[in-house]
Amino acid sequence: MKIYLSLPIAILLFIFSANFAIDLLEDDAATFTEQLSQIEAAIASGNTANATALYEHMTNKWQQEYKKWALLVDHDKLDDINRLLVKIKIDFTDPQSLAQDIAEVKYLLQSIPRTEKITWQNVL
Numbered sequence: 001m002k003i004y005l006s007l008p009i010a011i012l013l014f015i016f017s018a019n020f021a022i023d024l025l026e027d028d029a030a031t032f033t034e035q036l037s038q039i040e041a042a043i044a045s046g047n048t049a050n051a052t053a054l055y056e057h058m059t060n061k062w063q064q065e066y067k068k069w070a071l072l073v074d075h076d077k078l079d080d081i082n083r084l085l086v087k088i089k090i091d092f093t094d095p096q097s098l099a100q101d102i103a104e105v106k107y108l109l110q111s112i113p114r115t116e117k118i119t120w121q122n123v124l
Contacts, residue, residue, distance in 0.1 A: 025113040033106050
């Protein structure tokens with residue numbers, strides 16, 4: 001009798017946890033998108049020192065959040081984000097290339113929570 005009751009409860013807990021995790025990813029994505037916009041604005045105004053400080057703060061935060069994202073998201077997409085973040089640091093002197101890289105990172109950050117689902121492959 002206990003097993004019949006515990007199975008639906010376990011399934012409901014898993015579904016609730018998965019939805020909560022995706023909501024956390026969406027919140028993180030919004031935060032990182034805002035920070036990337038601030039970096040872009042600082043570069044456009046010619047304030048590279050401020051852009052560098054914002055970039056350092058954002059990448060430190062990303063390194064902390066990366067572990068959480070790695071449990072929930074395909075690692076190839078996270079590798080793309082990491083690659084683009086390194087490229088953004090290099091492209092501070094080239095605003096046109098910087099805008100393209102920032103736009104791509106924003107797209108990845110916003111699309112990942114909508115398209116990713118928690119799978120056993122991510123957890124294992």
